[in-house]
Amino acid sequence: MPRTIPTTDAIAAESFDEARSLTLSERLADAVRRVAFQRSFAHRECGHLGAARMSSTESVTCPACEPDGSRWVHLRMCMTCGIVGCCDSSRQRHARTHFEATSHPIIRSIEPGEEWAWCFVDRAYLSLRGWEPLGRVKQPRDAFTEPVRRLTERRLSEPGALDVTVRQAAAVGAGLPAPLAAYVEKVRRYAYRVMDEDAEALVRGGLSEEQVLELTEAAAFGAALTRLDAALAVLGRS
Amino acid sequence: MRLATLERGYPLVARLKLAVIRRLGGAAVEDAAKTFLYRPQWGRPFAAILHTLLRGPSRWSVGERELFAAFISKLNRCSYCVGAHGAVASKYVSDEVFQMALDDWRTAPVRPEVRAMLSFVEKMTLAPDMLGSDDASALRAAGVDERDALEGIYICWWFNAGNRLADAFGLEQPSPEALPRALRFLLLFGYRV
Numbered sequence: 001m002p003r004t005i006p007t008t009d010a011i012a013a014e015s016f017d018e019a020r021s022l023t024l025s026e027r028l029a030d031a032v033r034r035v036a037f038q039r040s041f042a043h044r045e046c047g048h049l050g051a052a053r054m055s056s057t058e059s060v061t062c063p064a065c066e067p068d069g070s071r072w073v074h075l076r077m078c079m080t081c082g083i084v085g086c087c088d089s090s091r092q093r094h095a096r097t098h099f100e101a102t103s104h105p106i107i108r109s110i111e112p113g114e115e116w117a118w119c120f121v122d123r124a125y126l127s128l129r130g131w132e133p134l135g136r137v138k139q140p141r142d143a144f145t146e147p148v149r150r151l152t153e154r155r156l157s158e159p160g161a162l163d164v165t166v167r168q169a170a171a172v173g174a175g176l177p178a179p180l181a182a183y184v185e186k187v188r189r190y191a192y193r194v195m196d197e198d199a200e201a202l203v204r205g206g207l208s209e210e211q212v213l214e215l216t217e218a219a220a221f222g223a224a225l226t227r228l229d230a231a232l233a234v235l236g237r238s
Numbered sequence: 239m240r241l242a243t244l245e246r247g248y249p250l251v252a253r254l255k256l257a258v259i260r261r262l263g264g265a266a267v268e269d270a271a272k273t274f275l276y277r278p279q280w281g282r283p284f285a286a287i288l289h290t291l292l293r294g295p296s297r298w299s300v301g302e303r304e305l306f307a308a309f310i311s312k313l314n315r316c317s318y319c320v321g322a323h324g325a326v327a328s329k330y331v332s333d334e335v336f337q338m339a340l341d342d343w344r345t346a347p348v349r350p351e352v353r354a355m356l357s358f359v360e361k362m363t364l365a366p367d368m369l370g371s372d373d374a375s376a377l378r379a380a381g382v383d384e385r386d387a388l389e390g391i392y393i394c395w396w397f398n399a400g401n402r403l404a405d406a407f408g409l410e411q412p413s414p415e416a417l418p419r420a421l422r423f424l425l426l427f428g429y430r431v
Contacts, residue, residue, distance in 0.1 A: 069282040143290060144392040151283050191405035192315040199239040209243040213276075220402035228395040230366035231358070234374045235387060 048105040052079035080104035161210040171222030187219035263423030266412035301330025316401035354380030
Protein backbone atom coordinates (compact mmCIF):
# COMPACT_ATOMS: atom_id res chain seq x y z
CA MET A 1 0.00 0.00 0.00
CA PRO A 2 1.41 3.39 -0.90
CA ARG A 3 2.25 5.58 2.03
CA THR A 4 -0.27 8.40 2.11
CA ILE A 5 1.15 11.83 2.64
CA PRO A 6 -0.21 13.26 5.87
CA THR A 7 -2.17 16.43 5.65
CA THR A 8 -0.07 19.39 6.57
CA ASP A 9 -2.00 22.20 5.09
CA ALA A 10 -4.88 22.71 7.43
CA ILE A 11 -4.42 26.36 8.25
CA ALA A 12 -8.14 27.13 8.33
CA ALA A 13 -9.40 23.73 9.37
CA GLU A 14 -10.91 24.99 12.60
CA SER A 15 -13.46 27.11 10.82
CA PHE A 16 -14.37 24.63 8.15
CA ASP A 17 -16.76 21.80 8.78
CA GLU A 18 -15.64 19.64 5.92
CA ALA A 19 -12.19 19.33 7.43
CA ARG A 20 -13.73 17.19 10.18
CA SER A 21 -12.97 14.12 8.14
CA LEU A 22 -9.32 14.42 9.19
CA THR A 23 -8.44 12.16 12.08
CA LEU A 24 -7.55 13.69 15.40
CA SER A 25 -3.93 12.60 15.14
CA GLU A 26 -3.61 14.14 11.70
CA ARG A 27 -4.99 17.38 12.98
CA LEU A 28 -2.69 17.35 15.99
CA ALA A 29 0.30 16.70 13.76
CA ASP A 30 -0.78 19.60 11.56
CA ALA A 31 -1.02 21.91 14.49
CA VAL A 32 2.40 20.93 15.82
CA ARG A 33 4.05 21.40 12.44
CA ARG A 34 2.32 24.69 11.92
CA VAL A 35 3.37 26.05 15.27
CA ALA A 36 6.92 24.82 14.76
CA PHE A 37 7.00 26.50 11.38
CA GLN A 38 5.66 29.76 12.61
CA ARG A 39 7.90 29.91 15.68
CA SER A 40 11.24 28.87 14.24
CA PHE A 41 12.01 31.15 11.43
CA ALA A 42 15.05 29.13 10.55
CA HIS A 43 13.33 27.31 7.75
CA ARG A 44 14.48 24.16 6.19
CA GLU A 45 16.43 24.29 3.02
CA CYS A 46 14.86 22.49 0.13
CA GLY A 47 16.61 21.62 -3.10
CA HIS A 48 13.39 21.94 -5.07
CA LEU A 49 12.85 25.61 -4.41
CA GLY A 50 15.72 26.57 -6.69
CA ALA A 51 13.81 25.14 -9.64
CA ALA A 52 10.57 27.01 -8.84
CA ARG A 53 9.73 29.36 -11.67
CA MET A 54 6.38 30.84 -10.74
CA SER A 55 5.91 32.96 -7.68
CA SER A 56 2.91 35.12 -8.42
CA THR A 57 -0.49 34.92 -10.03
CA GLU A 58 -3.53 37.13 -10.40
CA SER A 59 -5.92 34.23 -10.11
CA VAL A 60 -8.46 34.44 -7.30
CA THR A 61 -10.28 31.17 -7.85
CA CYS A 62 -9.62 27.44 -7.93
CA PRO A 63 -10.35 26.61 -11.58
CA ALA A 64 -10.89 22.91 -10.85
CA CYS A 65 -13.57 23.66 -8.24
CA GLU A 66 -15.48 26.08 -10.43
CA PRO A 67 -17.28 23.80 -12.89
CA ASP A 68 -19.33 22.09 -10.19
CA GLY A 69 -19.47 25.16 -7.99
CA SER A 70 -17.79 23.53 -5.01
CA ARG A 71 -16.21 25.74 -2.39
CA TRP A 72 -12.63 26.01 -1.27
CA VAL A 73 -11.01 27.29 1.89
CA HIS A 74 -7.64 28.67 0.82
CA LEU A 75 -5.78 28.84 -2.45
CA ARG A 76 -2.33 27.45 -3.29
CA MET A 77 -0.32 27.81 -6.45
CA CYS A 78 2.04 25.30 -8.05
CA MET A 79 5.41 27.03 -8.27
CA THR A 80 6.45 24.91 -11.24
CA CYS A 81 3.62 25.75 -13.62
CA GLY A 82 1.59 28.42 -11.87
CA ILE A 83 -1.64 26.42 -11.67
CA VAL A 84 -3.89 27.40 -8.79
CA GLY A 85 -5.57 24.75 -6.65
CA CYS A 86 -7.36 24.55 -3.34
CA CYS A 87 -5.74 23.63 -0.04
CA ASP A 88 -5.97 20.41 1.95
CA SER A 89 -8.73 21.82 4.12
CA SER A 90 -10.89 22.20 1.04
CA ARG A 91 -13.10 19.35 0.01
CA GLN A 92 -11.36 18.50 -3.23
CA ARG A 93 -7.73 19.31 -2.40
CA HIS A 94 -6.85 20.26 -5.94
CA ALA A 95 -3.34 21.51 -5.11
CA ARG A 96 -2.54 18.03 -3.81
CA THR A 97 -4.17 16.21 -6.71
CA HIS A 98 -2.13 18.43 -9.03
CA PHE A 99 1.06 17.31 -7.26
CA GLU A 100 -0.03 13.68 -7.44
CA ALA A 101 -0.69 13.99 -11.16
CA THR A 102 2.42 15.96 -12.12
CA SER A 103 5.00 15.51 -9.32
CA HIS A 104 5.54 19.27 -9.31
CA PRO A 105 7.02 19.50 -5.82
CA ILE A 106 6.28 22.95 -4.39
CA ILE A 107 3.10 24.90 -3.80
CA ARG A 108 2.90 28.32 -2.24
CA SER A 109 0.04 29.98 -0.45
CA ILE A 110 -1.52 32.79 -2.47
CA GLU A 111 -3.61 34.04 0.41
CA PRO A 112 -2.96 37.76 0.87
CA GLY A 113 0.05 38.40 3.07
CA GLU A 114 1.20 34.78 3.37
CA GLU A 115 4.78 34.15 2.42
CA TRP A 116 5.26 30.43 2.75
CA ALA A 117 5.53 27.43 0.51
CA TRP A 118 5.23 23.71 1.08
CA CYS A 119 7.37 21.03 -0.55
CA PHE A 120 5.42 17.80 -1.00
CA VAL A 121 8.59 15.81 -1.61
CA ASP A 122 10.67 16.99 1.36
CA ARG A 123 7.52 17.58 3.41
CA ALA A 124 8.81 20.94 4.56
CA TYR A 125 7.45 24.43 4.97
CA LEU A 126 9.64 27.00 3.27
CA SER A 127 9.79 30.71 3.76
CA LEU A 128 9.29 32.95 0.76
CA ARG A 129 10.44 36.12 2.47
CA GLY A 130 12.12 38.32 -0.07
CA TRP A 131 10.36 36.71 -3.02
CA GLU A 132 8.44 39.03 -5.26
CA PRO A 133 5.07 39.89 -3.76
CA LEU A 134 1.94 38.32 -5.14
CA GLY A 135 0.09 39.89 -8.02
CA ARG A 136 -3.22 39.37 -6.37
CA VAL A 137 -2.24 41.21 -3.21
CA LYS A 138 -1.59 44.38 -5.16
CA GLN A 139 -4.80 44.10 -7.16
CA PRO A 140 -8.01 45.39 -5.65
CA ARG A 141 -9.87 42.34 -4.54
CA ASP A 142 -12.24 41.28 -7.27
CA ALA A 143 -13.89 37.93 -6.92
CA PHE A 144 -16.08 38.30 -9.99
CA THR A 145 -14.11 38.97 -13.15
CA GLU A 146 -12.73 35.48 -13.54
CA PRO A 147 -15.84 33.45 -12.65
CA VAL A 148 -18.03 35.66 -14.84
CA ARG A 149 -15.71 35.37 -17.83
CA ARG A 150 -15.50 31.63 -17.47
CA LEU A 151 -19.24 31.20 -16.98
CA THR A 152 -20.07 33.23 -20.08
CA GLU A 153 -17.40 31.47 -22.09
CA ARG A 154 -18.71 28.03 -21.17
CA ARG A 155 -22.28 28.99 -21.80
CA LEU A 156 -21.51 30.19 -25.28
CA SER A 157 -18.90 27.69 -26.40
CA GLU A 158 -19.63 24.35 -24.76
CA PRO A 159 -21.38 21.84 -27.01
CA GLY A 160 -25.14 21.90 -26.56
CA ALA A 161 -28.38 21.28 -28.37
CA LEU A 162 -27.90 24.38 -30.47
CA ASP A 163 -24.88 24.82 -32.71
CA VAL A 164 -22.07 26.84 -31.12
CA THR A 165 -21.84 29.26 -34.05
CA VAL A 166 -25.57 30.02 -33.77
CA ARG A 167 -25.25 30.64 -30.03
CA GLN A 168 -22.29 32.95 -30.51
CA ALA A 169 -24.12 34.83 -33.24
CA ALA A 170 -27.08 35.19 -30.88
CA ALA A 171 -24.75 36.54 -28.19
CA VAL A 172 -23.49 39.36 -30.44
CA GLY A 173 -26.94 39.76 -32.03
CA ALA A 174 -25.78 39.57 -35.63
CA GLY A 175 -25.44 37.10 -38.48
CA LEU A 176 -28.56 35.02 -37.81
CA PRO A 177 -31.27 33.93 -40.29
CA ALA A 178 -34.40 36.10 -40.14
CA PRO A 179 -36.78 34.25 -37.79
CA LEU A 180 -34.01 33.62 -35.25
CA ALA A 181 -32.67 37.15 -35.58
CA ALA A 182 -36.08 38.65 -34.81
CA TYR A 183 -36.45 36.50 -31.69
CA VAL A 184 -32.92 37.24 -30.46
CA GLU A 185 -33.48 40.95 -31.01
CA LYS A 186 -36.64 40.70 -28.93
CA VAL A 187 -34.82 39.03 -26.04
CA ARG A 188 -31.97 41.53 -26.22
CA ARG A 189 -34.14 44.66 -26.38
CA TYR A 190 -37.43 43.85 -24.69
CA ALA A 191 -37.55 40.40 -23.21
CA TYR A 192 -40.75 41.29 -21.33
CA ARG A 193 -42.57 41.05 -24.66
CA VAL A 194 -41.60 37.41 -25.27
CA MET A 195 -44.76 35.29 -25.47
CA ASP A 196 -45.65 31.62 -25.81
CA GLU A 197 -46.25 32.27 -29.52
CA ASP A 198 -42.58 33.14 -29.97
CA ALA A 199 -41.50 29.73 -28.76
CA GLU A 200 -44.22 28.03 -30.80
CA ALA A 201 -43.12 29.83 -33.95
CA LEU A 202 -39.50 28.78 -33.42
CA VAL A 203 -40.55 25.18 -32.75
CA ARG A 204 -42.67 25.19 -35.91
CA GLY A 205 -39.57 26.46 -37.71
CA GLY A 206 -37.76 23.29 -36.72
CA LEU A 207 -36.09 24.13 -33.39
CA SER A 208 -36.47 21.89 -30.36
CA GLU A 209 -37.50 23.47 -27.05
CA GLU A 210 -34.03 22.73 -25.81
CA GLN A 211 -32.63 24.81 -28.66
CA VAL A 212 -35.06 27.64 -27.97
CA LEU A 213 -33.81 27.63 -24.39
CA GLU A 214 -30.18 27.84 -25.46
CA LEU A 215 -30.92 30.55 -28.00
CA THR A 216 -32.63 32.58 -25.28
CA GLU A 217 -29.73 32.10 -22.89
CA ALA A 218 -27.17 33.10 -25.51
CA ALA A 219 -29.13 36.26 -26.34
CA ALA A 220 -29.54 37.19 -22.66
CA PHE A 221 -25.90 36.56 -21.79
CA GLY A 222 -24.76 38.43 -24.87
CA ALA A 223 -26.83 41.47 -23.93
CA ALA A 224 -25.40 41.40 -20.41
CA LEU A 225 -21.85 40.98 -21.65
CA THR A 226 -22.13 43.98 -24.00
CA ARG A 227 -23.02 46.10 -20.97
CA LEU A 228 -20.32 44.61 -18.78
CA ASP A 229 -17.63 45.27 -21.37
CA ALA A 230 -18.77 48.87 -21.81
CA ALA A 231 -18.72 49.46 -18.05
CA LEU A 232 -15.33 47.80 -17.48
CA ALA A 233 -13.86 49.82 -20.36
CA VAL A 234 -14.74 53.17 -18.79
CA LEU A 235 -13.35 51.92 -15.50
CA GLY A 236 -10.10 51.21 -17.32
CA ARG A 237 -10.26 47.48 -16.71
CA SER A 238 -11.06 46.03 -20.10
CA MET B 239 -43.27 31.90 -22.73
CA ARG B 240 -43.30 28.71 -20.68
CA LEU B 241 -41.08 25.95 -22.02
CA ALA B 242 -42.27 22.45 -21.18
CA THR B 243 -38.68 21.35 -21.05
CA LEU B 244 -38.19 23.52 -17.94
CA GLU B 245 -40.96 21.59 -16.16
CA ARG B 246 -39.47 18.12 -16.39
CA GLY B 247 -36.28 16.20 -16.81
CA TYR B 248 -34.63 16.94 -13.46
CA PRO B 249 -32.41 14.33 -11.81
CA LEU B 250 -33.41 13.00 -8.41
CA VAL B 251 -31.25 15.36 -6.31
CA ALA B 252 -32.59 18.40 -8.15
CA ARG B 253 -36.17 17.14 -7.72
CA LEU B 254 -35.65 16.78 -3.98
CA LYS B 255 -34.11 20.24 -3.73
CA LEU B 256 -37.00 21.70 -5.70
CA ALA B 257 -39.51 19.98 -3.44
CA VAL B 258 -37.86 21.49 -0.36
CA ILE B 259 -37.65 24.92 -1.97
CA ARG B 260 -41.30 24.77 -2.98
CA ARG B 261 -42.29 23.76 0.52
CA LEU B 262 -40.31 26.57 2.18
CA GLY B 263 -40.39 29.34 -0.37
CA GLY B 264 -43.44 28.65 -2.47
CA ALA B 265 -43.92 28.32 -6.20
CA ALA B 266 -42.39 31.69 -7.05
CA VAL B 267 -39.01 30.84 -5.56
CA GLU B 268 -39.19 27.35 -7.01
CA ASP B 269 -39.64 28.85 -10.48
CA ALA B 270 -36.30 30.65 -10.29
CA ALA B 271 -34.60 27.62 -8.73
CA LYS B 272 -35.81 25.50 -11.62
CA THR B 273 -34.01 27.63 -14.17
CA PHE B 274 -30.82 27.36 -12.10
CA LEU B 275 -31.09 23.60 -11.63
CA TYR B 276 -32.11 22.77 -15.16
CA ARG B 277 -28.48 22.84 -16.26
CA PRO B 278 -26.74 22.75 -12.89
CA GLN B 279 -23.23 22.96 -14.33
CA TRP B 280 -24.13 26.46 -15.54
CA GLY B 281 -27.01 27.42 -13.35
CA ARG B 282 -25.42 26.74 -9.97
CA PRO B 283 -22.33 28.91 -10.56
CA PHE B 284 -24.66 31.60 -11.94
CA ALA B 285 -26.76 31.46 -8.77
CA ALA B 286 -23.62 31.32 -6.60
CA ILE B 287 -22.34 34.55 -8.19
CA LEU B 288 -25.68 36.22 -7.39
CA HIS B 289 -25.45 35.05 -3.79
CA THR B 290 -21.92 36.45 -3.44
CA LEU B 291 -22.97 39.70 -5.11
CA LEU B 292 -26.03 40.29 -2.94
CA ARG B 293 -25.01 38.65 0.34
CA GLY B 294 -21.22 38.38 0.29
CA PRO B 295 -18.84 40.74 2.08
CA SER B 296 -19.17 44.23 0.64
CA ARG B 297 -19.20 47.87 1.63
CA TRP B 298 -22.69 48.16 0.16
CA SER B 299 -25.37 47.10 2.60
CA VAL B 300 -27.62 44.17 1.69
CA GLY B 301 -30.52 46.61 1.28
CA GLU B 302 -28.53 48.83 -1.06
CA ARG B 303 -27.52 45.87 -3.20
CA GLU B 304 -31.08 44.57 -3.36
CA LEU B 305 -32.12 48.10 -4.29
CA PHE B 306 -29.66 48.03 -7.21
CA ALA B 307 -31.14 44.68 -8.23
CA ALA B 308 -34.74 45.93 -8.12
CA PHE B 309 -33.80 49.19 -9.86
CA ILE B 310 -32.07 47.43 -12.76
CA SER B 311 -34.98 45.00 -13.03
CA LYS B 312 -37.38 47.91 -13.21
CA LEU B 313 -35.38 49.48 -16.05
CA ASN B 314 -35.64 46.15 -17.88
CA ARG B 315 -39.35 45.96 -16.96
CA CYS B 316 -38.93 42.55 -15.37
CA SER B 317 -41.87 42.39 -12.96
CA TYR B 318 -40.76 39.05 -11.48
CA CYS B 319 -37.37 40.39 -10.37
CA VAL B 320 -38.75 43.76 -9.24
CA GLY B 321 -41.30 41.89 -7.12
CA ALA B 322 -38.83 39.51 -5.48
CA HIS B 323 -35.86 41.84 -4.98
CA GLY B 324 -38.02 44.84 -4.27
CA ALA B 325 -39.63 42.93 -1.41
CA VAL B 326 -36.23 42.09 0.07
CA ALA B 327 -34.91 45.63 -0.45
CA SER B 328 -37.87 47.28 1.25
CA LYS B 329 -37.30 45.00 4.25
CA TYR B 330 -33.84 46.49 4.68
CA VAL B 331 -34.36 50.11 3.69
CA SER B 332 -37.81 51.49 4.47
CA ASP B 333 -40.68 51.09 2.03
CA GLU B 334 -40.81 54.82 1.27
CA VAL B 335 -37.08 55.17 0.66
CA PHE B 336 -37.20 52.15 -1.60
CA GLN B 337 -40.11 53.51 -3.64
CA MET B 338 -38.52 56.94 -3.90
CA ALA B 339 -35.23 55.48 -5.09
CA LEU B 340 -37.03 53.36 -7.64
CA ASP B 341 -39.12 56.29 -8.91
CA ASP B 342 -36.41 58.94 -9.00
CA TRP B 343 -32.98 58.18 -7.57
CA ARG B 344 -31.87 61.79 -8.06
CA THR B 345 -34.01 63.01 -5.19
CA ALA B 346 -34.18 59.89 -3.03
CA PRO B 347 -32.77 60.10 0.51
CA VAL B 348 -29.97 57.57 -0.01
CA ARG B 349 -26.20 57.85 0.44
CA PRO B 350 -24.46 59.85 -2.33
CA GLU B 351 -22.47 56.71 -3.18
CA VAL B 352 -25.72 54.82 -3.81
CA ARG B 353 -27.05 57.66 -5.93
CA ALA B 354 -23.89 57.68 -8.06
CA MET B 355 -24.04 53.90 -8.50
CA LEU B 356 -27.73 54.02 -9.48
CA SER B 357 -26.92 56.65 -12.09
CA PHE B 358 -24.11 54.49 -13.47
CA VAL B 359 -26.13 51.26 -13.69
CA GLU B 360 -29.03 53.15 -15.27
CA LYS B 361 -26.81 54.22 -18.14
CA MET B 362 -25.15 50.80 -18.26
CA THR B 363 -28.56 49.13 -18.64
CA LEU B 364 -30.32 51.55 -20.97
CA ALA B 365 -27.53 53.06 -23.03
CA PRO B 366 -24.23 51.23 -22.50
CA ASP B 367 -22.74 52.85 -25.61
CA MET B 368 -23.09 56.24 -23.97
CA LEU B 369 -20.89 55.35 -20.98
CA GLY B 370 -17.78 57.50 -20.89
CA SER B 371 -14.86 58.34 -18.66
CA ASP B 372 -16.90 61.11 -17.01
CA ASP B 373 -19.23 58.41 -15.65
CA ALA B 374 -16.26 56.72 -14.01
CA SER B 375 -15.08 60.06 -12.60
CA ALA B 376 -18.57 60.74 -11.23
CA LEU B 377 -18.40 57.47 -9.29
CA ARG B 378 -14.98 58.33 -7.90
CA ALA B 379 -16.11 61.84 -6.99
CA ALA B 380 -19.00 60.39 -5.00
CA GLY B 381 -16.57 58.22 -3.02
CA VAL B 382 -17.21 54.92 -4.80
CA ASP B 383 -13.85 53.21 -5.10
CA GLU B 384 -12.96 50.70 -7.77
CA ARG B 385 -13.95 47.65 -5.78
CA ASP B 386 -17.36 49.06 -4.85
CA ALA B 387 -17.93 50.11 -8.45
CA LEU B 388 -17.05 46.63 -9.70
CA GLU B 389 -19.60 45.08 -7.35
CA GLY B 390 -22.31 47.40 -8.61
CA ILE B 391 -21.32 46.72 -12.20
CA TYR B 392 -21.44 42.96 -11.73
CA ILE B 393 -24.85 43.19 -10.07
CA CYS B 394 -25.92 45.10 -13.18
CA TRP B 395 -24.36 42.43 -15.40
CA TRP B 396 -26.18 39.68 -13.51
CA PHE B 397 -29.59 41.29 -13.72
CA ASN B 398 -29.25 42.22 -17.36
CA ALA B 399 -28.89 38.51 -18.04
CA GLY B 400 -31.28 37.38 -15.28
CA ASN B 401 -34.09 39.80 -16.16
CA ARG B 402 -34.09 38.64 -19.77
CA LEU B 403 -34.14 34.99 -18.77
CA ALA B 404 -36.92 35.50 -16.21
CA ASP B 405 -39.03 37.43 -18.70
CA ALA B 406 -38.43 35.16 -21.66
CA PHE B 407 -39.15 32.04 -19.61
CA GLY B 408 -42.29 33.65 -18.26
CA LEU B 409 -41.54 33.68 -14.54
CA GLU B 410 -44.60 35.24 -12.97
CA GLN B 411 -44.59 37.88 -10.31
CA PRO B 412 -45.46 36.28 -6.97
CA SER B 413 -48.95 37.10 -5.76
CA PRO B 414 -49.22 39.36 -2.68
CA GLU B 415 -50.30 36.34 -0.58
CA ALA B 416 -47.28 34.31 -1.67
CA LEU B 417 -44.82 37.15 -1.15
CA PRO B 418 -44.18 36.90 2.62
CA ARG B 419 -43.16 33.25 2.33
CA ALA B 420 -40.88 33.88 -0.64
CA LEU B 421 -39.40 36.84 1.17
CA ARG B 422 -38.70 34.84 4.33
CA PHE B 423 -37.01 32.18 2.24
CA LEU B 424 -34.76 34.66 0.42
CA LEU B 425 -33.81 36.39 3.66
CA LEU B 426 -32.95 33.07 5.29
CA PHE B 427 -31.25 31.17 2.51
CA GLY B 428 -30.20 33.68 -0.11
CA TYR B 429 -29.73 32.55 -3.66
CA ARG B 430 -27.55 29.45 -3.65
CA VAL B 431 -29.14 26.30 -5.02
